[in-house]
Amino acid sequence: MSKAKRIMKDLWSQYSIVFVILAMFVVLAVLTGGRFSRFSNIMTIFRNASTIGIIALGMTFVVISGGIDLSSGPVMATAGLVLVYMQGSGKFPLPLCMLAAVLVAGVFGLVNGVIITKAKVPPFIVTLAVGIIARSITMYIGGGATISGDKTDDLFKSIGNGSILKIPTPFIIFIVLAVILTLLLTKTKYGTFVRAVGCNENAAAYSGIRVDRIKIWTYVLSSVCVGVAGIIEISRMVAVSSTVTGSGYEFDAITAVLVGGTSLAGGRGTVYGTVIGSILLYFVNNMMIQMDISTYLTGAVKGGVIMLAVLFQARSRK
Amino acid sequence: MAKLVEMRKISKSFSSVRVLSDVDFEVDSGEVLALCGENGAGKSTLMKILAAVIKSDSGEIFIEGNKVPKHVTAMDMQMLGISMIHQELNLMDHLTVAQNIFLTREPLKKTGIINFKKMNEDASKLLALLGQSDIKPTDLVNGLKIAQKQMVEIAKATSFHVKVLIMDEPTSMLTSKETDILFDLIQRLSSDGIGIIYISHRLKEIKQICNRVTVLRDGAFIVTRKVSDVSEQDIANYMVGREIKTSCAGNFNGPDDIVIELKNVSDALLKNVSIKIRRGEIVGFSGLVGAGRSELMEYIFGLRKVEEGEIYINGKIAGIRTPVDAIHYGIGFATEDRQKTGVIVGMNISENINLIDQVKSKGFINHSKNRAKNTGIMIEKLNVKCASQTQLLSNLSGGNQQKIVLSKWLLVDSDILILDEPTRGIDVGAREEIYSIINELSMNGKTIIIVSSDLTEVLCICQRIIVMHEGAVIAELTGENRNEEKIMSYATNSAASGGK
Numbered sequence: 001m002s003k004a005k006r007i008m009k010d011l012w013s014q015y016s017i018v019f020v021i022l023a024m025f026v027v028l029a030v031l032t033g034g035r036f037s038r039f040s041n042i043m044t045i046f047r048n049a050s051t052i053g054i055i056a057l058g059m060t061f062v063v064i065s066g067g068i069d070l071s072s073g074p075v076m077a078t079a080g081l082v083l084v085y086m087q088g089s090g091k092f093p094l095p096l097c098m099l100a101a102v103l104v105a106g107v108f109g110l111v112n113g114v115i116i117t118k119a120k121v122p123p124f125i126v127t128l129a130v131g132i133i134a135r136s137i138t139m140y141i142g143g144g145a146t147i148s149g150d151k152t153d154d155l156f157k158s159i160g161n162g163s164i165l166k167i168p169t170p171f172i173i174f175i176v177l178a179v180i181l182t183l184l185l186t187k188t189k190y191g192t193f194v195r196a197v198g199c200n201e202n203a204a205a206y207s208g209i210r211v212d213r214i215k216i217w218t219y220v221l222s223s224v225c226v227g228v229a230g231i232i233e234i235s236r237m238v239a240v241s242s243t244v245t246g247s248g249y250e251f252d253a254i255t256a257v258l259v260g261g262t263s264l265a266g267g268r269g270t271v272y273g274t275v276i277g278s279i280l281l282y283f284v285n286n287m288m289i290q291m292d293i294s295t296y297l298t299g300a301v302k303g304g305v306i307m308l309a310v311l312f313q314a315r316s317r318k
Numbered sequence: 319m320a321k322l323v324e325m326r327k328i329s330k331s332f333s334s335v336r337v338l339s340d341v342d343f344e345v346d347s348g349e350v351l352a353l354c355g356e357n358g359a360g361k362s363t364l365m366k367i368l369a370a371v372i373k374s375d376s377g378e379i380f381i382e383g384n385k386v387p388k389h390v391t392a393m394d395m396q397m398l399g400i401s402m403i404h405q406e407l408n409l410m411d412h413l414t415v416a417q418n419i420f421l422t423r424e425p426l427k428k429t430g431i432i433n434f435k436k437m438n439e440d441a442s443k444l445l446a447l448l449g450q451s452d453i454k455p456t457d458l459v460n461g462l463k464i465a466q467k468q469m470v471e472i473a474k475a476t477s478f479h480v481k482v483l484i485m486d487e488p489t490s491m492l493t494s495k496e497t498d499i500l501f502d503l504i505q506r507l508s509s510d511g512i513g514i515i516y517i518s519h520r521l522k523e524i525k526q527i528c529n530r531v532t533v534l535r536d537g538a539f540i541v542t543r544k545v546s547d548v549s550e551q552d553i554a555n556y557m558v559g560r561e562i563k564t565s566c567a568g569n570f571n572g573p574d575d576i577v578i579e580l581k582n583v584s585d586a587l588l589k590n591v592s593i594k595i596r597r598g599e600i601v602g603f604s605g606l607v608g609a610g611r612s613e614l615m616e617y618i619f620g621l622r623k624v625e626e627g628e629i630y631i632n633g634k635i636a637g638i639r640t641p642v643d644a645i646h647y648g649i650g651f652a653t654e655d656r657q658k659t660g661v662i663v664g665m666n667i668s669e670n671i672n673l674i675d676q677v678k679s680k681g682f683i684n685h686s687k688n689r690a691k692n693t694g695i696m697i698e699k700l701n702v703k704c705a706s707q708t709q710l711l712s713n714l715s716g717g718n719q720q721k722i723v724l725s726k727w728l729l730v731d732s733d734i735l736i737l738d739e740p741t742r743g744i745d746v747g748a749r750e751e752i753y754s755i756i757n758e759l760s761m762n763g764k765t766i767i768i769v770s771s772d773l774t775e776v777l778c779i780c781q782r783i784i785v786m787h788e789g790a791v792i793a794e795l796t797g798e799n800r801n802e803e804k805i806m807s808y809a810t811n812s813a814a815s816g817g818k
Binding site for chain 1: 619621640641642644645651653658659660661662663664665669673674676677678681682683684726
């Protein structure tokens, strides 16, 4: 193999997902006659992608540690409910309301992590059950209805709807979190230990890593991200539907993580991959709208994109 | 007469690395042929080509003079009488013995449903022929001992009317008693005219049961000799291509400075174990599988709780409840299962070497400069053969992986190193290097505890040998008392019962 060819191959294996997204961008821009590539449209995509993106950031850690978190969507609804009740009552300052939402979500993560590690129940089952419980509690408290907060609170609404220097605020939050979590994964011991646990739990334990603690923190981190995503999502309408809010978000987040190249088997993955994976998902969504394709077909196209992205990665890894 | 199997000019490359070049190889019927070579010499690759698990780039294979067509599958080869028993046995844990033996060839009733009755009867017959009547065809494989699983593999091979049986390191997981049973079986199979290809690092076994030995080195054929014409030393020299010296450990002569002491350790398995070990001493633990050696080590390392007993480190009682505690007391543990609990194969050399250092050091950020420096020192010190610090562990040979395990513990300057089967599956050259590292550590005042089922190894490097039997310390051997006969008689408890 020539040197140039090898460099190309290395580039491809590392950044294939970036190439895919660039190629899609160009194709979409042409197909939609430039509508897609308009700045305002791109910013809309970024805004929409941020909620799932932030959930996916936390999910990345869980998946790298060898777990999965299926409770994200319902936990977001529960945290959102706490948020609108507190905000709507007018008795609490906004930062306290938001902190409460993140804390509530974090407690669910702690419960997930503790049961998974101490009772040794598979994460799939624990988080599925915790998710079902969270959804049920939300519906009970909310009476199955949509609960609104104080819609006159412009500061709160600006979190999800505002922009800073024309960049959507949610996207800025998303990127800031992504940078912090990238540093956490690559530059700290915690990040190394998460990967070690995901690669080989036994060897990690024999090396003196407190495996249970590492795992519990990944679930707490995942839920805290869900709480933050919840604040953004709720602030856009200042309302929570106890039945619909967050429904299916966990799967979109897992999809974004996988499309971003993180291995479901654990041990391998990147935060930047997840960021790109999330954006890619919303590229597809947006394309369907721009091209007037029935929204019922979104799933079909999304599924295809996932398969292609993962297939490319599997191919380039060989 | 045509040879049973003849391989001519076999070549094979993985990506750009040549692992076999123009290798010629042959086996006669009724012979036990040893295939020797260091790790990476190409033994397993050659045998996998013979079993058609992988394809060669060039070369020809003849079975009883007939050329084997180019595109055969492993199943075709089994039908032609070539069966391979891999080191990591290839059985389905949740299926029964009979289901495993007849996998994909289940006898059917006319209706197309599996005829379990016939299948179990046939399996039972096969096992009886091998003298393994205590294995029931309806047993689940995951409930069997490793030796029994191996017998199931052999039964599976014989069900194909095997002509050539390839065994890759068959004794590496067996006790010496189980090894004897296996050797009897090998003799019987060969006297039935079956050709046996025996891959092993244990030269002593080769002298014991093989007729001829073929040596590969760096992917090339080196020599085939009659075993009776060569010594173990000769074989080892052929393998590494140079002279190797084996020396035996002398007695410990350092000061009487007790580093670790166990007092009355007891539970369901361990019986009142009390041991003192001195600074710089190399102590070996011998015994049969189930004698409690591994359990004792797990206890010292905080992986196992006992009902009674205490550990004293440097004269003070040590409350070790988890591996984290043990590491802080300066204890290191290189486990017997390298892949499972030793290294993390999905991470690179630098990450593996620095893992325990990171656990032990304070702070949250990991310093990549330090890491690179430490890794460099260790790679040089232990002579690890690698392309770069960021090479994944999965791309290293067993010997080099073991050196990485050692360097993990050396980096944190462990005072007490427990090495469980430190050279299992490692070639002669790397083994010598590991022995010399152990000796050097002992000179520098590190205490080494070795658990090994390889008696030659224990005798070669341990200054004192503690023999365990059914959870109790039954003998401590030093000086002239260290020999295989004594160890075995204590391990099987024949000496003790004779003495009482």
